[in-house]
Amino acid sequence: MPQDGQKTVTMSGIILKELLKEYRIEVKKRPSLSFAGFISEYAIMELERRKIVKQAAPLSLITVHDNIIVLKDAREKIFVEVQIKDKKWFCLSDKSDDCIHVGFAMALPETKDIR
Ligand SMILES: [Zn+2]
Structure with a gap:
């Protein structure tokens, strides 16, 4: 059960499979990285990337x-x-x-x- 300020997300299928594949590569470099931490970093990087791509249209x-x-x-x-x-x-x-x-x-x- 998530606490205040937290949100639980359920993933399945091909998306989960792809993310787990990437996570297994990354966790070899950073053993203390949790799957939840990996997903959070991934989401933040993707949001930043989208912002940059939008600004960088020219x-x-x-x-x-x-x-x-x-x-x-x-x-x-x-x-x-x-x-x-x-x-x-x-x-x-x-x-x-x-x-x-x-x-x-x-x-x-x-x-x-x-x-
Ligand atoms: Zn420049």
């Missing part, structure tokens, strides 16, 4: 090459490079690690293996 991926992600920013009609160095993401246009280009690049499925 952005598109041109290419991923080694540690450089090239994006097109249709608002300013420019190409933007996001560089990953020592696991740190940096936008060369904005000289920032916290602009929309970095957020967009991090949310792309094409950069999943670089992260």
Whole structure:
């Protein structure tokens, strides 16, 4: 029975199977991670990703090459490079690690293996 401020969610079928598969991979890296904690993190990341994708509608991926992600920013009609160095993401246009280009690049499925 959930307490105040909590909610119980029931999952089944293919969604549960997929999430359990991802959880088993993640729990090997972080043994103290509970399934509920994993699902919460996953949901928060997905909400953040959706927010970024919505804000970043004028952005598109041109290419991923080694540690450089090239994006097109249709608002300013420019190409933007996001560089990953020592696991740190940096936008060369904005000289920032916290602009929309970095957020967009991090949310792309094409950069999943670089992260
Ligand atoms: Zn930027």
